[in-house]
Amino acid sequence: MxxxxxLESDGSVKKSSLEALAYAHKTAEALGGGAITAxxxxxxxxxxxxxxxxxxxxxxxxxxxxxxxxxxxxxxAVLKQAxxxxxxxxxxxxxxxxxxxxxxxxxxxxxxxxATNVVDLPVLNNGVLTVKRSIYTGxxxxxxxxxxxxxxxxxxxxxxxxxxxxxATTIVESLSVSLSGSDKALTSKGTEKAxxxxxxxxxxxxxxxxxxxxxxENWGLITDLxxxxxxxxxxSKPVSDLDWRPHxxxxxxxxxxVSPSLYIAAGISGAIQHVAGISSxxxxxxxxxxxxxxxxxxxxxxxxxxxxxxLPALNQALK
Amino acid sequence: xxxxxxxxxxxDTTTKISFTPDGKEFNAAGVTFIIGPYDDxxxxxxxxxxxxxxxxxxxxxxxxxxxxxxxRKALAIGADDAIRINVNPTxxxxxxxxxxxxxxxxxxxxxxxxRESIDHNGGQVHxxxxxxLGIPSVAPVMRLDVVGGLAxxxxxxxxxxxxxxxxxxxxxxxxxxxAEWKIPNxxxxxxxxxxxxxxxxxxVTATSTTVxxxxxxxxxxxxxxxxxxxxxxxVDLLRNEAKVL
Numbered sequence: 001m002x003x004x005x006x007l008e009s010d011g012s013v014k015k016s017s018l019e020a021l022a023y024a025h026k027t028a029e030a031l032g033g034g035a036i037t038a039x040x041x042x043x044x045x046x047x048x049x050x051x052x053x054x055x056x057x058x059x060x061x062x063x064x065x066x067x068x069x070x071x072x073x074x075x076x077a078v079l080k081q082a083x084x085x086x087x088x089x090x091x092x093x094x095x096x097x098x099x100x101x102x103x104x105x106x107x108x109x110x111x112x113x114x115a116t117n118v119v120d121l122p123v124l125n126n127g128v129l130t131v132k133r134s135i136y137t138g139x140x141x142x143x144x145x146x147x148x149x150x151x152x153x154x155x156x157x158x159x160x161x162x163x164x165x166x167x168a169t170t171i172v173e174s175l176s177v178s179l180s181g182s183d184k185a186l187t188s189k190g191t192e193k194a195x196x197x198x199x200x201x202x203x204x205x206x207x208x209x210x211x212x213x214x215x216x217e218n219w220g221l222i223t224d225l226x227x228x229x230x231x232x233x234x235x236s237k238p239v240s241d242l243d244w245r246p247h248x249x250x251x252x253x254x255x256x257x258v259s260p261s262l263y264i265a266a267g268i269s270g271a272i273q274h275v276a277g278i279s280s281x282x283x284x285x286x287x288x289x290x291x292x293x294x295x296x297x298x299x300x301x302x303x304x305x306x307x308x309x310x311l312p313a314l315n316q317a318l319k
Numbered sequence: 320x321x322x323x324x325x326x327x328x329x330x331d332t333t334t335k336i337s338f339t340p341d342g343k344e345f346n347a348a349g350v351t352f353i354i355g356p357y358d359d360x361x362x363x364x365x366x367x368x369x370x371x372x373x374x375x376x377x378x379x380x381x382x383x384x385x386x387x388x389x390x391r392k393a394l395a396i397g398a399d400d401a402i403r404i405n406v407n408p409t410x411x412x413x414x415x416x417x418x419x420x421x422x423x424x425x426x427x428x429x430x431x432x433x434r435e436s437i438d439h440n441g442g443q444v445h446x447x448x449x450x451x452l453g454i455p456s457v458a459p460v461m462r463l464d465v466v467g468g469l470a471x472x473x474x475x476x477x478x479x480x481x482x483x484x485x486x487x488x489x490x491x492x493x494x495x496x497x498a499e500w501k502i503p504n505x506x507x508x509x510x511x512x513x514x515x516x517x518x519x520x521x522x523v524t525a526t527s528t529t530v531x532x533x534x535x536x537x538x539x540x541x542x543x544x545x546x547x548x549x550x551x552x553x554v555d556l557l558r559n560e561a562k563v564l
Contacts, residue, residue: 104444105446107443114411114412139336141533143531144528148527182454194478200477303547317554
């Protein structure tokens with residue numbers, strides 16, 4: 001099975017993209033080998049040759065000045081071009097805001113079968129590739145058969161674990177993509193991004209606060225603990241609705257879905273819509289003054305008590 | 320401005336999800352169906368744009384007759400008319416092709432929908448419709464303004480947002496806080512009964528994926544409770560039992 005992996009760069013190649021490479025490597029291994037090609041658009045500080053350590057045979061780099069802007073339309077054009085060149089059986093992308101919007105365009109253009117939110121390695125059954133997807137916002141799974149000769153997967157964090165790259169290197173080729181007028185339809189007028197913070201969707205540790213924190217002036221309790229742990233900060237929907245915290249920190253049914261190793265929920269009651277966003281966390285700690293709060297039904301560890309005392313004590317104990 | 324809003328007919332967000340014993344079908348017994356929450360945001364913004372600038376809002380669903388109450392709700396909220404494409408779709412590719420077929424005939428300026436449905440969470444239809452129509456698509460859109468033929472959208476990115484300008488026609492997959500949800504009033508509900516709801520027969524049958532099996536996550540073990548004055552024990556458990564630190 002020949003695999004093409006689409007990489008994103010955020011300065012350097014994103015951690016989630018490296019996980020997509022690990023996913024491709026493990027898939028090739030499980031399904032009897034095949035070549036792995038990677039494609040990336042725009043500038044990056046990563047030494048792309050070093051991606052050979054993931055078993056990549058070739059990296060296609062679209063960065064010839066045409067890529068002043070990597071967006072939904074231009075990256076779709078790059079991926080279509082890379083598919084035409086490398087003729088893969090399978091395309092793997094790490095789920096992200098760019099990939100979520102771009103992959104369906106590529107599937108529609110190429111006639112590929114697309115599965116999003118994939119949580120595990122694919123299985124080959126009588127020539128039909130089947131994947132497990134997360135559905136009903138983390139409340140269930142579906143096994144989906146991909147009925148086309150080209151398949152595209154967007155994979156969630158944690159879909160492939162336990163892979164360490166070696167020191168092999170690979171060749172990097174320039175990919176020339178001519179962009180049509182419609183490929184250049186989007187004009188970026190700038191981004192607003194929290195700087196110096198750990199990005200929530202990719203975070204391995206998350207400290208999250210709810211209405212139990214009583215107001216934005218108390219958020220130091222959350223950010224201090226997050227700083228000690230090296231964790232990302234998050235919040236429940238009421239907190240972002242009240243503008244105590246920005247929307248990009250809102251975890252839940254209509255917000256960000258996280259899958260960290262550790263999710264600490266402080267002053268969050270655990271409404272079903274919040275739980276939907278955290279259910280694929282490996283370990284959940286709940287701190288709440290109400291022993292009947294539903295969050296304790298989904299938590300692995302719980303403390304009933306005052307968040308204003310417990311959070312500083314926990315911070316101290318971790319230092 | 321001529322606006323199409325594609326809505327999904329999905330289980331209420333508080334639904335306890337279950338499947339038939341063989342894991343082949345969703346168990347809809349006792350389940351309340353709603354307009355998808357993301358689609359509801361898209362619909363609210365479409366109505367705001369129409370009220371400010373004139374034009375029309377059409378609500379569309381790809382589904383069988385059982386989805387008509389959901390379309391009537393969209394009419395009660397303020398859509399002018401509705402289209403139901405009469406097929407029970409099995410995947411996003413099928414839905415996207417049906418929507419694109421309607422759009423080719425109708426030439427909408429804006430095609431709005433939620434960023435994803437809350438049942439299958441595919442998030443595929445907006446991009447596929449854009450590609451099939453050869454027009455741009457953007458998602459997830461948190462703000463949408465239109466002046467003349469130019470749309471300014473604010474799109475969520477990891478850890479922030481990006482502002483993008485794009486000419487119409489455009490497909491947008493929407494999410495909050497693009498608009499406040501609108502609750503239908505009595506006048507809207509009465510009026511919705513007589514607004515046109517057109518049933519269109521499907522044009523395509525091609526699908527590219529098949530669901531073989533549904534399953535639920537394994538049941539969670541009991542929560543281990545720790546005394547409020549003993550956070551050291553919690554730290555020890557996280558380090559040595561859960562091994563997450």
